[in-house]
Amino acid sequence: MISNWFGEMTRVGRDFGDTMQKDAVPAVSADVIFSSSRFPNYKIGANNQIVEAKDEQKVLSMKEVVARETAQLLEQQKRLSVRDLASKFEKGLAAAAKLSEEARLREAASLEKHVLLKKLRDALESLKGRVAGGGFSSSVDSKRRELMQEKAEVKKLANFLKQASEDAKKLVDEERAFARAEIENARAAVQRVEEALQEQEQMSRASGKQDLEELMKEVQEARRIKMLHQPSKVMDMEHELRALRAQLTEKSKNSVRLQKEGLEQNSQLYELDGPEALGSYLRIQPCSDDAPELSKCSIQWYRVSSQGGKKELISGAIKSVYAPEPFDVGRILQADIILEGQWLTLTTAGPIDPGLVVITQMNGVNHPSESIHVFHVGKMRIKLCKGKTTIAKEYFSTSMQLCGVRGGGNAAAQALFWQAKQGLSFVLAFESERERNAAIMLARRFAFDCNFFPATVPYSRHMLPNNTSQSKT
Secondary structure, X not given: OHHHHHHHHHOOOHHHHHHHHHOOOOOOOOOOOOOOOOOOOEEXXXXXXXXXXXXXXXXXXXXXXXXXXXXXHHHHHHHOOHHHHHHHHHHHHXXXXXXXXXXXXXXXXXXXXXXXXXXXXXXXXXXXXXXXXXXXXXXXXXXXXXXXXXXXXXXXXXXXXXXXXXXXXXXHHHHHHHHHHXXXXXXXXXXXXXXXXXXXXXXXXXXXXXXXXXXXXHHHHHHHHHHHOOHHHHHHHHHHHHHHHHHHHHHHHHHHHHHHHHHHHHHHHEEEXXXXXXXXXXXXXXXXXXXXXXXXXXXXXXXXXXXXXXXXXXXXXXXXXXXXXXXXXXXXXXXXXXXXXXXXXXXXXXXXXXEEEEXXXXXXXXXXXOOEEEEEXXXXXXXXXXXXXXXXXXXXXXXOEEEEOOOOHHHHXXXXXXXXXXXXXXXXXXXXXXXXXXXXXXXXXXXXXXXXXXXXXXXXOOEOOOOOEOOOO
């Protein structure tokens, strides 16, 4: 096309041709780089579609590639494995990369065409200024129109390539998403298969154990039947079992005898003496002249729950004499004696009993019954019981009064006045002054811990049966 154009230009005249030969068109600037030395060969087909002349025989169109890949994927959809999906995904990525590369090259070619057209337009402008004449200007205008038409076609081609590149990217994304979904489904299927295999393996193990047990039973039964058919061996085993039983019986008798002798020796050394009740004291006394002196022994007292619970060490109780405390009520006391590597243990016969009292008055009226009651002072309340029956049970409060009484001879020192609440009061007689004083001190201590200070247990005056005025001790 360029050669024809220059041919027409040479036919304007001989002088003009000589001028053109003398004043040649300057070359294109050196900083322009072209991928090829000519325009690409293409044709305009029906409906203004661009048809490549040579590339259509070598490279398939994008629609054909996509159609072929889609058909292959549809054919292999039902029989694809994880490895096939991975290989297919890699092939699709390679095809997409190839398509994107071709689109990039075509865009570069379109850019080169645009630069070449710009250079030609500049050359024509320079020629237009040098050459005069209507025929030449008309030919230049026609050539310009042709160039504008070619530029429009090139722009259409560029838009078409751009759209094709976008379509290829969309297809690649769709294929990638489809491949990922297939891989996830394959992984889920593999996981289900592994779970089924594990379950089957567990079932096989369980069945194997059951079969082994049944086999062992069958073997034992077979051995028993075989032994029955061999009476001589059975007789020998029976005699041997009888001899072993006789030896075991004799050894057990000797062991029991030795244990009894040890217990008798231990029990004959020391014993606990004293009432096992609150307000009294327990003393460790030797039972024989052969017992070592207690001053040479190491002693430690413990309190143990009556249900056989954990043993609790009593701090500071390292003497041979111990007075039970309120914390010991309902528990068993135990004394450990250590002498020259020997360990002796003494325990009370039962739990420590609480303080035993007798009700002499109830609500200011003499109480005729002299039955034994239990007066229990707790950390939060005071309780008066008779056997399993609770006579009174009240928490520490401002309405509660607890004090001693005086008068009536020696019995007053062992008496205690307790007003559980308004309208309910008792005069209790203890077995000893020690128990009575311990009950008063313990009640005041627990009332103080419950934020009821000694002032909240007020002084009281109460009359005994002999009408003697009493006050708090």
